[in-house]
Amino acid sequence: MNSAGKLNVLVWNEGVHEALNDPAHIGRIYPDGIHGAIAAGLREALPDADISTATLQTNNDYGLSEEALAGTDVLLWWGHKAHAEVSDHVVDRVQRHVLGGMGLIVLHSGHFAKIFTRLLGTTCSLAWRNEGEQELIWTVKPSHPIADGVESPIVIPEQEMYGELFDIPDPDDLIFISSFAGGEVFRSGVTFTRGKGRIFYFSPGDQEYPVYHHPQIRRVIANAVGWAAQPDVTRAAPEVRNQPRTRYEDRSGSEQLRASTPVTHEVALR
Amino acid sequence: MNSAGKLNVLVWNEGVHEALNDPAHIGRIYPDGIHGAIAAGLREALPDADISTATLQTNNDYGLSEEALAGTDVLLWWGHKAHAEVSDHVVDRVQRHVLGGMGLIVLHSGHFAKIFTRLLGTTCSLAWRNEGEQELIWTVKPSHPIADGVESPIVIPEQEMYGELFDIPDPDDLIFISSFAGGEVFRSGVTFTRGKGRIFYFSPGDQEYPVYHHPQIRRVIANAVGWAAQPDVTRAAPEVRNQPRTRYEDRSGSEQLRASTPVTHEVALR
């Protein structure tokens, strides 16, 4: 949360499809870039939040400097062609902030982003086919905050197919399963926890289809931002510690004692 | 949520220990009953919520009538000696409301309440010993909303021991693990989802010890109320349905169409 008490959300997109005008119609469906469309949806849904964007072209480590991350409650990540261009030390930094409590929302082809495979430990491989077929997104955990007010199924008329086997660890929560006209299925909305950070992966969205303008997709992403944000958490990474033998005492009656006793052993990140 | 836009929380306690003055000092540590102490903690932590209480002596199915449950966002449950006196048709009703989206927080000896074993399907057995020994409550999932701002460990100077094997299904989230001076351990804070309802079981608290006055225990319970409440959810039980073959169409561009199309197949409970 920033000094004005607003939630800080950063929408990161490599921005390469836009720069290359590839596909040719990308400028028509995403005149402000994929990040621009996502940010517009968030500004509408979360008028009290501060939504900013950055790309590989942004100064200071593509907008992912230590200071920028320290000021970010939730980071959204879109990448596809340029995963390898994100330098490892920036990925290290993003990972540290996620473990310390920054929310992370990884979208579509971001399944192969370094930060995602790094946090999950698997290949994150999948099957895909780009023929603009219909995707249906079914809610299977309606009690989850990310499913709040979401239609089931969400219907996306034309989409790239992502299919199983999706090589990820068992998620904490499986919220959405998609089917495609060709018969494939995909765990399209899944959560993970790593350290203190909450992570959501959501597969819909592509450079060829105007998916991020779909009101229901925008709803899911806005819900996910609300769920992943922990503005009050101490942004700090857990660290190993040598814990002396302690006579644990109830300090609930002694505010003074409690105030002087460190209860966490962490390295502050902001 | 009630008409004034307030969260409605109902603290239910069988109230038998208090009525029997058993143990003799219960009136001293819980002059307003166990429910009274829990309610006082919630009123302090959640000043905008409407907190009420009921016991086995309350009129209209011990305060658990259809109307009362329909108006309740989160139900807290404390019972010990009189589980069998809660009639099955009231348990049926509570179960329906939980499946329909009412939050449920089961405390301490409520592990043997009919509503808890009914929702979990296991015996919910455990080991116990009442010698007033120290309990330490360790946070193991700090990213969970219920752990927000909670010290680790919480120190309870004198408590009844609850130990493994706790015969419950694998929880959705394991948030707290307790150790006792005698060496036993217990999964003391666990969540479950049943239907659309969010359930939290929290073991600390007993008729002999003033645990519900402990500021950190109050914090956990208040956090749990916030997490379990879904005031905007349609309180309705899922029901089986014969789904005709449908040409699923994207209705996102047609608000009128969407408004007239039912998206759920449920039996409304309120």
Next chain:
Amino acid sequence: MNSAGKLNVLVWNEGVHEALNDPAHIGRIYPDGIHGAIAAGLREALPDADISTATLQTNNDYGLSEEALAGTDVLLWWGHKAHAEVSDHVVDRVQRHVLGGMGLIVLHSGHFAKIFTRLLGTTCSLAWRNEGEQELIWTVKPSHPIADGVESPIVIPEQEMYGELFDIPDPDDLIFISSFAGGEVFRSGVTFTRGKGRIFYFSPGDQEYPVYHHPQIRRVIANAVGWAAQPDVTRAAPEVRNQPRTRYEDRSGSEQLRASTPVTHEVALR
């Protein structure tokens, strides 16, 4: 395991569709009943196991007497029209044996069997449509023993559709997800643990389609029997116990001491 060291598997089917000759072609696709086809598949896959069958017509509580269950390592359950005719005290007994360690495999319309909703605590509702459409069964957890050697997808040319929302608790493991020609998806292969018992629900199979003759479906069911069986486990239900304060001592060096010290607190069921 029986005295000959063989695994004991009991295939239970209400047997009502067969008795009523409903549908008319059931005698053609299942000349030995649905249970007969399942048993035949198991006999082929597990030649060393002892496979028996029972129905609602079988003597002694439909073949589910205390003695029969005590001798059963894994129980398979198929029911549809007659769930209500299974008496509650028999369901109590089956539940006790599952909690004590008997494996349970619930098939297709058994999702509404009393034993299943009892163990899960939810409605187990779903969407359905009977138009004989193609089902594809995709493996999403290939490391699970139940997925061993199973093709992905399994193709079933004609099937009843079962669709989400399937109102079950989060499973321990999600192994299979199905899609249907009409676009619906279903968590078609899921595991649960209740007490010491391992439970697998598998949705394919119906009285109208010869699904239990499909080699891949037979493979899944045989794998599940192998996974759910715990022939060496002490069949006993956990029970509450008052645990005296104990000076826990390492008994590993003293075989005599260990042999005389009970390590479990359970009620033996066989």
Next chain:
Amino acid sequence: MNSAGKLNVLVWNEGVHEALNDPAHIGRIYPDGIHGAIAAGLREALPDADISTATLQTNNDYGLSEEALAGTDVLLWWGHKAHAEVSDHVVDRVQRHVLGGMGLIVLHSGHFAKIFTRLLGTTCSLAWRNEGEQELIWTVKPSHPIADGVESPIVIPEQEMYGELFDIPDPDDLIFISSFAGGEVFRSGVTFTRGKGRIFYFSPGDQEYPVYHHPQIRRVIANAVGWAAQPDVTRAAPEVRNQPRTRYEDRSGSEQLRASTPVTHEVALR
């Protein structure tokens, strides 16, 4: 499984404490090294398996060559002082084999091994204290194969304390929780799945205490080897694939067709 049909198990230990004679009594409690004691326990429990050992001093990438891993069904890992000396390309290789289906059992201070943090994505930090205090290991999932026949609690008279917060992702299964004389708790036996590989972390064991001679600890480790081994699995990493639109057909009646149709899209590792 090797050509003789035996399970191949490789016990890897950095071997640095032994080489440095640090602590001075290590030669007395582990005359054949930590790996030697673990291997001896496995040879006794699994007489039909082929158990070998390797250390940082072993030729060909410390015994972790491509060929060695291809021939290994389950790899056990013990490390403490020399995690950094394991080269990244060997860690890459081990990770590939785990994702492809090799079992991995990480012991004690191996929580900081590169291969473990790589697969889990978190810091794997914890609290520790080395004062030789009693550890009690409680079973909380008795239905799991790794808990088969294991006493609860296992009593270890003298141990290093490992305490929460243990910074790991939510495990697939939580099997054991430890308490220590000082009051701390630890999730001491946890499973994970990554790719097709099954992973078990078990915290007991240290260079200062003869824990790997304890019969119950040996039982747990032998159980874990049995659980993690998948000798028949195709050792292959999942890979991304462009899946053409397919008319999925039931091939169950045509063995010839099935034999010629690839059902996996993987890169073979052995």
